[in-house]
Amino acid sequence: MTTTQLKAATPTRGNWGYTALAVLILAVMLFPVYWMVNASLQPNGTTLETSWIPLQPDFTGYATAISEQAGNLGTSLIIALGSVVLSLAIAAPAAYALAYFKVRGAGVALFAILISQMIPGIVVANALYTAYNDLGLLNSIPGLILADSAHGIPFAILIIRAFMNGMPASVIEAARVDGAGHIRAFCSIVIPLSRNSLITAGLFTFLFAWSDFLFALTLTTTEAVRPVTLGIFQYIGAYVNDWSSVMATAVLASIPAIVLLVAAQKYIAAGTTGGAVK
Amino acid sequence: MSLTTDASRTAPRAGKSRTASATSPAGGSEKPPPRRGTRARRERIFQWLFLVPAVAYMALFFGYPVVKNLVMSFQDYTTATFFTGEAPWVGLANYAAVLSSSLFSTSLLNTALFTLGSILGQFGIGLALAVFFQRKFPLNGILRSLLLLPWLLPLIVSSAVWRWILDKDSGALNRFLGDLGIIHTGVPWLTSTSLALIAVVGVNIWIGIPFNLTILYGGLQEIPDELYEAGSLDGATGWTAFRHITWPMLRPVVSVVLVLGVVYTLKVLDIILGLTNGGPANSTQTIATQSYDLSFHEFKFGEGAALGNALVVISLVFAVLYLRASRRAVDE
Numbered sequence: 001m002t003t004t005q006l007k008a009a010t011p012t013r014g015n016w017g018y019t020a021l022a023v024l025i026l027a028v029m030l031f032p033v034y035w036m037v038n039a040s041l042q043p044n045g046t047t048l049e050t051s052w053i054p055l056q057p058d059f060t061g062y063a064t065a066i067s068e069q070a071g072n073l074g075t076s077l078i079i080a081l082g083s084v085v086l087s088l089a090i091a092a093p094a095a096y097a098l099a100y101f102k103v104r105g106a107g108v109a110l111f112a113i114l115i116s117q118m119i120p121g122i123v124v125a126n127a128l129y130t131a132y133n134d135l136g137l138l139n140s141i142p143g144l145i146l147a148d149s150a151h152g153i154p155f156a157i158l159i160i161r162a163f164m165n166g167m168p169a170s171v172i173e174a175a176r177v178d179g180a181g182h183i184r185a186f187c188s189i190v191i192p193l194s195r196n197s198l199i200t201a202g203l204f205t206f207l208f209a210w211s212d213f214l215f216a217l218t219l220t221t222t223e224a225v226r227p228v229t230l231g232i233f234q235y236i237g238a239y240v241n242d243w244s245s246v247m248a249t250a251v252l253a254s255i256p257a258i259v260l261l262v263a264a265q266k267y268i269a270a271g272t273t274g275g276a277v278k
Numbered sequence: 279m280s281l282t283t284d285a286s287r288t289a290p291r292a293g294k295s296r297t298a299s300a301t302s303p304a305g306g307s308e309k310p311p312p313r314r315g316t317r318a319r320r321e322r323i324f325q326w327l328f329l330v331p332a333v334a335y336m337a338l339f340f341g342y343p344v345v346k347n348l349v350m351s352f353q354d355y356t357t358a359t360f361f362t363g364e365a366p367w368v369g370l371a372n373y374a375a376v377l378s379s380s381l382f383s384t385s386l387l388n389t390a391l392f393t394l395g396s397i398l399g400q401f402g403i404g405l406a407l408a409v410f411f412q413r414k415f416p417l418n419g420i421l422r423s424l425l426l427l428p429w430l431l432p433l434i435v436s437s438a439v440w441r442w443i444l445d446k447d448s449g450a451l452n453r454f455l456g457d458l459g460i461i462h463t464g465v466p467w468l469t470s471t472s473l474a475l476i477a478v479v480g481v482n483i484w485i486g487i488p489f490n491l492t493i494l495y496g497g498l499q500e501i502p503d504e505l506y507e508a509g510s511l512d513g514a515t516g517w518t519a520f521r522h523i524t525w526p527m528l529r530p531v532v533s534v535v536l537v538l539g540v541v542y543t544l545k546v547l548d549i550i551l552g553l554t555n556g557g558p559a560n561s562t563q564t565i566a567t568q569s570y571d572l573s574f575h576e577f578k579f580g581e582g583a584a585l586g587n588a589l590v591v592i593s594l595v596f597a598v599l600y601l602r603a604s605r606r607a608v609d610e
Contacts, residue, residue, distance in 0.1 A: 018415035025407065026421050029487070033427060035450055036439045050448065094332030101325040109329070116340040117538075118593040120545035122569050123586040126579060127343035127350070133360055150339045157332060182324045211432035213548045218574055229434045233552060236438050243442050250435045257430035265423060 036254070040065075040247035050243075061244030062252075069249050072231040075141070076210055079227060080256075082145035083152060083209035084202045090149070091156035092198060096190055098157070099164035100172065113154045124150060125218040132219055139224045147215040152205030159204075163197030164190070200267040203260055210256050228253050344590070350583035357577045365580070372584040381560060381568060382585075389564040389592075392479055392550075393543045399483035400539060401532075404490025409520070411491070412498055422495070429488035437552025440481045444468050444553075471561040474554050478562050482549055490535055497531030498524070537600040541593050565589050 040061050041054035098106050128147055129138070137143030171193065175185045191198070213229040220226060232253060235246045260267075351372050353365040376382060411422050428436065443450045444467040455461045467477040501524065509515070509523050547566045550556060556563040556571065563571075565585055573582030 015413070015415040018410075018413050019417050019421075022411070022415065022418070022421045025410075026424055029425055029484070030427060031450075032436070032439045032443060032484070033431070035443055036435075039442060050450070090331045090335050093328040097325055097328035101328075109333070112336060112340075115597070116336060118541050118590070118597055119340055119344060120547075120566055120569075120586060120589045120593070122545070122547060122566050122573075123347050123583075123590060124339065124343040126569070126573050126582055126586055127346035128339075129573070130350070130355070130360075130579065131342070131346070147339070149335070153332065153335055153339075182328075186328075207430060211434075213432070213434045213552075217551075218570075229432055232434050232438050236441055236552065237555070240441075246438055247442065250438050253435050254431050257427065257432070261423070261427055261430055 033254075036247050036250050039243055040251045042244045058244070061242075061248035064242070064245035065248035065252060068245070069228055069231050069252070072226050072228040073252060075225055076227040076229070076253075078141060079144050079148060079212075080206045080210040082141070083148045084206050086145060087149045087152040087156050087205040088198060088202055091153050091201060092160055092191065092194075093186065095157050095160035095164055096186055098161050099167075100169065110158075113157060116154050121214040122218075125214055128215075129218055137219075139220050139222050141225055143219055144212075144215060144225065144227070145209075147219055148209035148212045149205070150215075151208035151212060152201075155208070156201035156205055159201045160194060160197045163194055167193055196267070199264075203264055203267050207256060207260060210253075347583045347586055347590075350580055351587050353580050355579040355583070359579070368580070372578075372580040376572075376581050376584045376588070381563065384560055385563050385565045385568045388475060388562060389544065389566070391475060392482070392546070392562075392564055393540060395476075395479040396482040396486060396543045397536065397539045399479065400486035400490045401536065403483065404487050404535075405494050407487065407491045408494035408498055409524075411495055422491075425491060426488045428485055433485070433548035434552050436481065436485055437549050440484075441468065441553060444477055444481075468554055469558055471559050474558060474562045478550055478553050481553060482543070482546065485549065486539065486543075490539070493535050494528070494531060497528050500531075501527045533600065537596055540596050544589060544593055544596075565592075 038052070038054050039050055041057040041059070042050050043056075043058040043060065094109075098109060124147075132138045132143055137146070167190075172185055172189055175189045176182075180188070211229065212227065213233065216227040216230040217233065220230065228249065232246065232249055235249065240246055350365070352367055352369060353359075354368045354371075355365045359365045407425070411418060444452075446452065446464040446466045446469060449464075449467070451467070452461065452464045455465070465473065467473050505523050505527070506519060509519050514522055545566050546564070547570060550562055550564060550567050551570070554562045556567045566589060569582045569585035569589065571582075572578045572585060
């Protein structure tokens, strides 16, 4: 903690040579992202010679993408938002309990969360498929919200708990002395105080559910409910002769990640250092 | 356990706050003594209420699948089961079928190569970049955080983009290599049985670099400057300083990164399905993709479950190795 602060406090010497090297590294690493945007702006059908720079941007790829995938993007949005609400509603109280109460078995609970990260998604999908089939949850939005939250809930518990551990216990105790019940202390003190960690956890659970591919692939069998990840998979599953609309869909599906990275810098940084679990 | 404490910067504060709450007079609600027993019990029930939804969710979406998968692996569980509701017990037949098939050894080898190659690449490049970004230069923070982008993109998006970049006839990579005069005909990156696995590993390395970079960078930041100052007095700079100061101090973080990397790489499915679908001729088939194939294409859910369990066992072996290693690190 102190060393990082010290390092940050020492004035950065202007060494633009390193900056140039870092920009070069970034350019190589982000080339695929550039290429995605570039290819999405190429005219339809000219798959043979994609120009390196989109000098004459053509938006027919986007027109096709939107006409074919708008519904799927909407489905993904609903599922991701639903998963955020469900994950936070489940994870925040649990994180509070693990951080504050000396509940017997809290250590076991944390250990179980870590072990859960080792369970391959295909194992979960295999069992859920049969259960969902019996319960009629296949091809349903609630079914996918429930399943997709498996990506987010363990992560959210760890991140929110780590933050709540750092919150002054005296504040909550003061509230309890004033006669606030557990639930009131939680809603009016703990939740507002841990706003940042809730936002971080919420952003990541959104991203996890939005990016989910495995459950979309295994827990849907018809066209009725189709997240955009599955839409892209179907595009590239067959022979592709219109890459511009595939790439346009890919760009649209990347928007949440890009927006989060640019607009929510500090929350993302908190998430990547706060919980090493994806 | 050490996973959370190692990774989170808040850990030191966490310890402090816990002792603070323990030494301060116990919770205000317990101060008036009358009818302590019922109060304490009510208190305990309230505390559990906060945990119940999470416990129930974890039990239903992690516990149940593991148990159900174990049961299914001993059953003849096929599409017919969905109509008749009957899944006859077959003992170890599913395991025998799966483990004796010639595809299993291919998948096992591919899984090992895929995991080893990915981890070596991600870790090596991630560490090099983390060391590089320790230097102080303008825009360091912004450039470093932009590097996270490959990690945040949906995996299926990355797969689609790389499919297009690695395309044999008009992919960007072949055109770039062609313009440089390195190649004269298109390299079939994803359609050649000898190259597909290498290409898939390469893409997975690209995806994993940001994670390795971020965690290792955090670990490097925690190493006190004084150690380097003391070291430089003894003449330890550059590579010597890295070998004798950085690496030993970074060891705990390294073990976390490597074990998490292995566990996550073992279960990768999206990237392989998106890039090659396990082909050509099973040259990129791993245990995870084969398990998916058995369950959801051949509808042999019992065999798919058996293979999934094999994957769980492999993951657990690594988890145990990790726990033993971290305990030894604590003992030392």
